[in-house]
Amino acid sequence: SSFLVSIQLSHAKELPRDIILYPSPGNPLVIEEGSNIIEIDLSDNLNYEKVYLVSTSTGKRIFLNFLWSENELEVFSIEGEISDGLYSIRVQLEDGEELDIPGAIWVVPREKGSMRVAFVTDIHLSKGQVSELNGRKFNSLDALSTLVDYLSIEKYDLVISGGDNVDKPGDLGMYLHLLKEIERLSLSGIPFVSAKGNHDSYEYFERVLAPPEFSLSVNNLKIVFLDTREEIGKPSMESLKFLETELNGTEKHKVVVMHHPLFNPWEVRGESDDCPLDKLYWSWNREEAESFLEILKRGGVELVLSGHCHKHSLFKCEGITFLMGTSVASSDRPEGERYSFYELTFSDKGVEIKEIEVPQKLIIIDREDAIIFHNCLEELEGEFFIRNGKDRGEYYNEEYTTIKVQEFTPLGNYIKVEGKIPMGESSLVFPTELGNPRIESVYSYPREPTTGPVEIYFEVSGPVKRVFFRKKELDEISDNLYRLRLESPMRCVNVTLEDVISRKSEFRVCLFEETKENEEGDLDPMIIVSSLVGSLIILLSSLIPSGRKRDL
Structure with a gap:
């Protein structure tokens, strides 16, 4: 088995894309509110009894009725009305076991105004990635957990990862940890999509998250993910043909995400309209860069997102904005860089980019007996979800924090908390049997x-x-x-x-x-x-x- 009913991983024998190739946790299917048809690419070896959707916000089940197979896809009709939000796909096998693919269906309103997207990169999940801020030690698991909490509180519409989600390519445990954090994001209705980095193994990235190249179209935004092929550091010719095809649409905002950058972030800094073709990243030559830029211009690309170097750089080249992001958690941080992510706001006016210093100024550490808040950013107010572990229930010590439990989630595996996180240090304490230090x-x-x-x-x-x-x-x-x-x-x-x-x-x-x-x-x-x-x-x-x- 792979998932329990409550979207809780039990084994890694079957990973999400072993069950359903598309959609998946890192490559959701986008449909409009009110749609009545859905296409799913189920595994050829999957013998199932029924398939239905589960709302990650309400727990409501929506049953799917099989219609026909077409181009290796199973076509289903949606029973009843489906409203906007994020849904997991639940598959009931012939033996009664139920398997979940979290956050795989994204139902969007027919008309949506601006979109607020979080761009994070180079998480490098590993217990060994230990860093220190303001005298507080934390690891990359703490940093990602903090990000999920913050993004939930601030109600972002989408999370884009620039790759290097784990530190060691073969570390399946960290991919499973990432999947749990994607589950937590899904409870707040926030989808997750990711490029593949050189630290992301092809096997586990493809079995857990997404294919190495794909695209996502939502409302007036088109995002194309390219594979820069690990240590080669740039897309292949086949990738560039894929890019040209995907850019043929009429979306107002077009974004390309690839792990390795086109330009060298140590040499290209600040706002500029120059095209510094003499300052390319080492894996590119001038001819390749000119061809790539021509494809971007013809396709109307507005923004190119990259990571890899853990070095911040933001500039324009022939009207195209290039953002190379700093690492959100890696202990391999160049001097002077902050642990940050980027808020991208897409509207009729274009795209606005803002660096948010999280976890640089906010760390939320989830321990068995307490959640500890170190907040130097600003007072926060909203809701997020925590795991429902041992000794966690309706009994909380509210004397030491303004955060308090509001309700249990319908999925049962997490607890919803709501309130204010003040500046400074505070804690949400659980009753445990651990006793005194x-x-x-x-x-x-x-x-x-x-x-x-x-x-x-x-x-x-x-x-x-x-x-x-x-x-x-x-x-x-x-x-x-x-x-x-x-x-x-x-x-x-x-x-x-x-x-x-x-x-x-x-x-x-x-x-x-x-x-x-x-x-x-x-x-x-x-x-x-x-x-x-x-x-x-x-x-x-x-x-x-x-x-x-x-x-x-």
Whole structure:
């Protein structure tokens, strides 16, 4: 199986495009409100009983009746009326199992004014992509989660990714994590589309999201996605023929998205109408660039979006705007760049581009026992969705935040919250059985320090937010592992653990059998930890193993 009824992944044996080739989570089918026919490209090996749509906002089911097959597509009629919004496709198999393709159908009003689109690029999902902002450590999973929350609160119409959605091409776990975030976006009615980056493997990108090249047409906006072929760094001749064909439409706004840029963002900066053909990205030559630009001009392209370099650049070339985006989360960030995304507003006046400093000035960290808000952007008000994990229910501690639970979603897998996120730091706290913060183990390097500098490592558990020594926050090396550096060995030190609602507990850490005098002196490789709020004694049963320090 691949999905449960509540759009919750269970296995990766079957991924979305193993079930339905089109539409898919990264390439939705756009239909107008009131349509009564829908075409779906089902897998040839799929034996199903029925197919229906599920509204991601209301949970309403709309059944589809099979009519005929045409050009490898299954044609269905829509039973009843379908209103605007985002829908998942649900397939019921012959054995009764139900499989979901989240956010695959986008029903749009017949007439829509301006569109507000978010362009994000180079997410590089990986637990190892750890960065720091304003003294707060976060990884690329936190950055993407923050983006989803912010885009939901601000009610964007569409999210475009410039590629490199994951950091390691073969990391299926990160593709599945991305799919869960697409599910959360779909609850707010926001579709997701993506170009393929050089860090996105062909296998998993195509099985989870979309083909490497496709187009999307919605209202007066046409978006064409090109494959720049991993390390080759530019589209093929076949891709350019595909582009020419796709640009034959009459849409007012035409956008091309490709991961590698045409120009070198380190050399081309600022607003300009010049065409710097002497400042191309290394993968292009002048003749290829001139041919590509001619196709763009003939096709009436308004905007070209790229990523890859993690370097911001925005300029015009012969009336075409080129935007090369900075990374939204990668720890490989050029000096001076911000962690940002771009707001693109398409209207009768053209396209307006605005850089939004999220997650640069806003981090929302979802932990098991709390959601922690670090907000230096602006006061926010709206709704977003959080996962319904262990110990999460109707019981929330609302004393420490203006955010509160409003209702459970019809899909049952997430919880809808609504309210204000104030400036500064705040938390939404869940009741858990984790208890108070505590130190589980302590070890030192060198393992038997007598003189000179010493590093002490603490493994903590419980709802710990920060760890302090003498009012200085300690480094978090990895999840729940902290490091304290001392210039010379000390008998005992006092360490303060701060929990998610800012309550503090002080622990006394000693690397020897503590005497009545508690004076400083030589160290012994036995560890004793005692708490002012409760006693905790840990004997160092095994000293730091060989190679442990390298693993840190």
